[in-house]
Amino acid sequence: MSVTTPLGFRASGVTAGLKVSGKPDLALVINDGPEHAAAAVFTSNRVAAAPIHWSRQVLSDGRVDAVVLNSGGANACTGPEGFHNTHATAEKVAAVLGLSATDIAVASTGLIGEQLPMEKILPGVEAAAAALTEHGGADAATAIMTTDTVNKQASWTSAANAEGVSYSIGGMAKGAGMLAPGLATMLVVITTDAVVEAEGLDAALHDAVRVTFNRADSDGCMSTNDTVLLMSSGASEAFPDMAEFTAGLTEVCATLARALIADAEGASHDIAITTVNAESERDAEVVSRSVARSNLFKAAIFGNDPNWGRVLASVGTTDAVFDPDQLNVSINGVQICRNGGIGDSRDLVDLAPREVTVEIDLNAGHATATIWTNDLTHAYVEENSAYSS
Amino acid sequence: MSVTTPLGFRASGVTAGLKVSGKPDLALVINDGPEHAAAAVFTSNRVAAAPIHWSRQVLSDGRVDAVVLNSGGANACTGPEGFHNTHATAEKVAAVLGLSATDIAVASTGLIGEQLPMEKILPGVEAAAAALTEHGGADAATAIMTTDTVNKQASWTSAANAEGVSYSIGGMAKGAGMLAPGLATMLVVITTDAVVEAEGLDAALHDAVRVTFNRADSDGCMSTNDTVLLMSSGASEAFPDMAEFTAGLTEVCATLARALIADAEGASHDIAITTVNAESERDAEVVSRSVARSNLFKAAIFGNDPNWGRVLASVGTTDAVFDPDQLNVSINGVQICRNGGIGDSRDLVDLAPREVTVEIDLNAGHATATIWTNDLTHAYVEENSAYSS
Incomplete structure (x- = not known):
């Protein structure tokens, strides 16, 4: 191979x-x-x-x-x-x-x-x-x-x-x-x-x-x-x-x-962020990428914190088609945000495994896209401050 | 006051x-x-x-x-x-x-x-x-x-x-x-x-x-x-x-x-990124903000590394008007990148002080804009993984 x-x-x-x-x-x-x-x-x-x-x-x-x-x-x-x-x-x-x-x-x-x-x-x-x-x-x-x-x-x-x-x-x-x-x-x-x-x-x-x-x-x-x-x-x-x-x-x-x-530098979690029920594939990609680029969200995942508020705050910065009151967010299968508000208990989310899945439901159509990213860790900072590339 | x-x-x-x-x-x-x-x-x-x-x-x-x-x-x-x-x-x-x-x-x-x-x-x-x-x-x-x-x-x-x-x-x-x-x-x-x-x-x-x-x-x-x-x-x-x-x-x-x-969470450097000689103020702001959002650049400053390659890599992602071969970059007053290539020695740059100035010269006009940001540190990761906001 x-x-x-x-x-x-x-x-x-x-x-x-x-x-x-x-x-x-x-x-x-x-x-x-x-x-x-x-x-x-x-x-x-x-x-x-x-x-x-x-x-x-x-x-x-x-x-x-x-x-x-x-x-x-x-x-x-x-x-x-x-x-x-x-x-x-x-x-x-x-x-x-x-x-x-x-x-x-x-x-x-x-x-x-x-x-x-x-x-x-x-x-x-x-x-x-x-x-x-x-x-x-x-x-x-x-x-x-x-x-x-x-x-x-x-x-x-x-x-x-x-x-x-x-x-x-x-x-x-x-x-x-x-x-x-x-x-x-x-x-x-x-x-x-x-x-x-x-x-x-x-x-x-x-x-x-x-x-x-x-x-x-x-x-x-x-x-x-x-x-x-x-x-x-x-x-x-x-x-x-x-x-x-x-x-x-x-x-x-x-x-x-x-x-x-x-194998990303210093990562401790691999995160797949999938946006579903978007009006277009472009919208789904934009929303997933927006969350993937939130340092606050990525630092929370490093700390095993299923901080869905930071997911919504990132989604809210995009121009994708959605109604804030119809957003659902699941992390590792637990729907902790429902209709833009509090869903199932965040205590149910197990972030110990390296693999993390985030699903954002826009309730606006039928398109889907996934962005793969990592968490933001001490080791990322260390490798990228010490390694001159 | x-x-x-x-x-x-x-x-x-x-x-x-x-x-x-x-x-x-x-x-x-x-x-x-x-x-x-x-x-x-x-x-x-x-x-x-x-x-x-x-x-x-x-x-x-x-x-x-x-x-x-x-x-x-x-x-x-x-x-x-x-x-x-x-x-x-x-x-x-x-x-x-x-x-x-x-x-x-x-x-x-x-x-x-x-x-x-x-x-x-x-x-x-x-x-x-x-x-x-x-x-x-x-x-x-x-x-x-x-x-x-x-x-x-x-x-x-x-x-x-x-x-x-x-x-x-x-x-x-x-x-x-x-x-x-x-x-x-x-x-x-x-x-x-x-x-x-x-x-x-x-x-x-x-x-x-x-x-x-x-x-x-x-x-x-x-x-x-x-x-x-x-x-x-x-x-x-x-x-x-x-x-x-x-x-x-x-x-x-x-x-x-x-x-x-x-007072930003966990920062060890305050960074003023000024783009000068831009065709428009919008271009100057876009370029400065692009650098301000580069985790790689911000981690390098945390490590007191005047990594101008990461500055240029960020500038290159924008749609601002410039010729890559006419870019100059100074960090704390030392022009370490000249005409898109190697300038003065990076050893001349003192990044020990908390205040850091980065100047990017686009050689494309007369507009200027400054974005203020911070370095990316271990403490940022710590505060934002431990503190649930």
Whole structure:
């Protein structure tokens, strides 16, 4: 269950020396074809890192032959020298692998505002190229970790079609803490051996990201480097039904998104906030996200306090369609707020488990959306004050 | 320097028994006239507390004779019974003071979702009425405190006019932590003995609140109960120049807003985020507020880390007019980010003092706006997980 699960891909992860810890910090994933279609979603942050600018250009023709990823430095806010360094990294990969630099995507994560040590990156690329194997997915997933405590991988395999052929989708992700709409400090590489052209990949990826990564909102912050890259080798020779492909891709993205939330910096609760009976899916998402971004609500959950007043106070800041006197809120299955007022006893709510579910009933329609977030803890403050990213 | 500094007002603060601590929890401010003009700004939260619904009605004719305020219970999300209790409180004040209930504003702060103990409120009103004096401003300011560590008061006095007459403006505020645009868990009462009709008060109050309370954003959360009430007695018989009056009112509001930020729950730094050279004041405010709401930036300041990358990452999420390559950021006077990249050494920035200034130069125009906020600390998490509000 990794980026090397689908046929046609090799990967590696090596130690280039970017991290002071000496842990692996440079990953390579190569698409051996026969197809080389690709699509990507990048951060919408207008202060975008050098590798974002580079990779947007690479993706513009829908072809990617390989992606090189480094942890230990974001290469963001680094000016012309930073862009030059990204370019040089892609050129190095191209030279070592006999490819064209314009087909090499680059992704970086780590501290903003420092130049990458190219004297370590370039030998690292050589080592990573030498280490490429068809079983290298886990090594690659480990090399892109920053404050992650575990590597994150997922895969999905289709049923066999009429010709007895199946295809698979595999993925890896890094990120812990800075998830938000439009993505944040999140690097994701997804591979498939299905035969899908770039346009099909693009449509499926946007559909999948919209309801997965874009609904994982750990702390509302958005990074300068976020990238979700999808590459197709076509090696299975299976032409998928696109609805089925999109469903499989969404499952892989959802698994990775949940893994990111579960590993968010310093969290002690994973919180799924679902708004039901909204007039529109947009309303449901806005309401759930509003609660997910309330520091007061998140601190209350850390303290095992089912403080529904803070839920209502957040809902009340939105422009969603609802009548305040018809709002219901349940936490872990107990309807503690009914018709905008006091419901069942808050003493019935057990917040000891890590998993928390919040359901907000707007009584205004039939649409639903869930946002996944975390509680606000001492450890979050500690990690984000001590760790300079 | 209190609500009883202007002529024509009496105030009191007593212990009605709402707080388990036994501290004062009920305040009364009466306008003895001869004028009784008033204006107010209420929370824009659509989940508004019962006293908000009541007081909006009271203010609709521009006349307020007295305001009764309680801590120890927000009377929010309390349904018809909650509204009935607010009404009964106003009726009690009216009966004791010989006034009409429709001229009595009510404000409450404390836990959401619990009914007020009317058997304590009503005797408390009698005690507060009996305690009214022309020197009661400080007692009233103390009785509205919740997690505040100090009471907050301010005043301003005009120069004498051609007839040798001056007028004054006095105010009190409570609130610590939940400040945000549109106000949050903030109760403010401002008095003046200038002769100003309700329409003039309303215009001046909106101008003053826009650049003071609405730019104090401690944690981005918005409460169900926020109220800023301005009352004029006309007792000085001075007819003010309205530009001068608005300036004085803004000064009182700014002093109180700064006091709220300085006393925010668990903060260790007060941060003034100023955006300069913006194309519009709206852009400047949006950019400053975006940074003020970044948990990552606020946690970095707690850790004395001048992490300008997190400033740029927040700026990049806005739609303000700027070129990422022309952004400059200074923290405490050191320009650590220049032209969107690395500037002076971050080692030059001293974040030991409580006061922190951040200046973001958009290089896009001539407009400026400042947002005041706090850092994100262990103590914030502690107070907001342990304290159920």
